[in-house]
Amino acid sequence: MKTKYGHLTYCSNIHPGETWSDHFLQLKENLPIIRAKVSPQTPMGIGLRLSGEASFELIKPNIISEFQTWLTKEGFYVFLINGFPYGNFHKTTVKENVYHPDWATTDRLDYTIRLFSILSQLLPEGLEGGVSTPPISYQFFDKTDAERELRVKSATQNITEVLHHLIQIQKETGKILHLDIEPEPDGILGNVELWIHWFRDIFLPTALPEIQSQWGFTKEEAESIIRNHIRICLDVCHSAVSFEDNNTVVRLLRKNFIKVGRIQISSALKVKFPEDPKPTLDSLKHFEEPTYLHQVVIQSKDGQLESFPDLPYALQRDVKPFEEWRIHFHVPVFLDSYGLLSSTQSELVYLLNLQKEFNLTDALEVETYTWGVLPKELQTPITTSIIRELAWVKTILD
Template identity: 55%
Template sequence: MKTEFGHLTYCTNIHPGESWVDHFQELRIHLPLIKKEISPNQPMGIGLRLSNEASLSLIEENQLLEFQNWLEQESFYVIGINGFPYGGFHTDVVKEAVYQPDWSDQNRIEYTQRLFTILMELLPANEEGGVSTVPLSYLYFDTNVNDRNVRKSKSTEQIIQTLLTLIRIQKATGKTLHLDIEPEPDGMLGCFLDWVIWYTSDLLPAAFPVLMDEFGFDSQSAEEQTKNHIRLCLDVCHLAVTYEVNPFLFSELKRLGIKVGRIQVSSALKVKFQENVGELLHSLKPFDEKKYLHQVVAITKDGEKRSYRDLNLALDAGANRLDEWRIHFHVPIFLETYGTFLSTQEELKLVLTEHKKDHLSHILEVETYTWNVLPKNSQLPIDKSIIRELKWLRSFLESNSQI
């Protein structure tokens, strides 16, 4: 729904269905129930997740028209698309396959441009919309720096080709669409600082001559167009894991004039090892599930950081009483604690407080997909779980709470 704080929505990646038929069926079941509680008297926005398979079906004229008619009849609208997972997000094992194909692969650019074609048709008039995407690639697809640099260069070239498409769409239709690149631990752009360095040192210098040649832009216009269409996807969980939710994040965004395409409203799992280290490590084992990557960044009292590709590796390495762990696990945002564990809700509140002051983005998208970690007496059916998350978000934004 559209509010003074922007569009409040959630990502439909929580609902299964890799084919469009299956996913649309899930949306028809769940979305009206959620809207009835969250936005009964005004249209409600959707953060749509489409697999490659679903996008190939939905782009067909009859399928797209059917969906548009349903949106209008039920008073929904699509404000953004999650284009991060190309393939199965609900298969038994996802892990690093979520990055495949990456931005060095032609299949990734074709998929993403197809999503923009769909979004262009679904986006309401006078609104901007974005497609989120992977942080170029997964860091460990390559074993040496040279191969990584080749992959990064190819990925940057394909991002620029997508930028050309977005500028052409804006010139033809007047609609502003943006690609929202999402830093994630162990991605090629694994943190906000990596993202900024790539953006300023790789993307902008490479984009300028292409835009000047293609559209006749001067350097100022080329920079403005790039920053308008290539934006940051600020996933709060990810940046909390890398300890980057701090004043530097906000000051750098302002200093560089980088736009935030969307805020993915999310919390990570936090563990403070002060005592009973063995018990805490044992209690973490249920979080070591086999479907998704759960990268860990540990920090000692002296500020030394240690990163682990997955939770099982961190558990094998152990901890001491001076460690704090941040774990890439999208826990529900409405809780600050999970028994003996914490969440990074404090960091989320910091981002939301900053957003209330400076309106960082026009899209706030809840992205929680791990409700099974809640205590049994706190677990609810999926619809009620989503409603609880959205109500917490709206309540915090509407309150006078400050961090």
């Protein structure tokens, strides 16, 4: 839905269905109920999640035409696609497999181009559209620096290939589409600072001469076009887990002229241990589950940071009083506490207020996808949960 501060939606990765037919059934069942509550008088945007399998189905002319007809009839529009998880995302062990295939592979390249081809057909006139994607790869896939450098080089070239595709789409249709690369803890681009370093020092030197040569742009024109099509996806949960300061994040992005493709509105699990940490630790253990990666960053009493690739590894460590743990567990954004535990909701509110001040992006996407693996006492019917999340965000924006 359109708000004063951007188009607000939620990501459909919350709904199961790896085939398009299964996922479409979920959309038809849930979306009209949600729109009736949060946007009854105006069309509502969709942040569409498509698996690799679903993308092969939806790109077929008769299938996408059926979907377009349904969107028009029901009052929806698609302006975002989540292209991060390629494979199964529900009721299976996802963990680091969410990064497969990564950006060093042609499978990731071809998948992303399919998603942009789909989005170019679904996107309404006058709107920009984005596809979110992983931060190149998972850092622990590489055993040596040489392996990492080779992977980054291949990924950078593949992302440049996508850039050519986006320039061609704009030339043919006039539509501006952007690739929203999403920093995540333990990704190769694990935070905003690493993202900017890659874009400024690796990607631009690679892409600029190629774009100039192939399209006949001046250097200034080519750089402007690259910055328009390659953007950052700012997931607030991820930056909170890494203890990134929101003011610093926004300052760095503005200083380096980085465009924000979307803000993913999300909260991380936050734990501040008291002098006797055992009751709090016992509460935290209820969030240990086998489906998703839950990276942990621990800040000691003296401010030092220590990282763990998943919650079980951190739980094996001796807990010290007065530590603060931040866990990559997307908890409901409308709650700031869960008994002895809390969330990074205050960091999210701060970032949303910066959005109101600086208009960082026109795309706001709630991305709480863990409803099925939350402790039972936090689980509510899915439509009720989504409605409550969107309503809470609207109150902050208003």
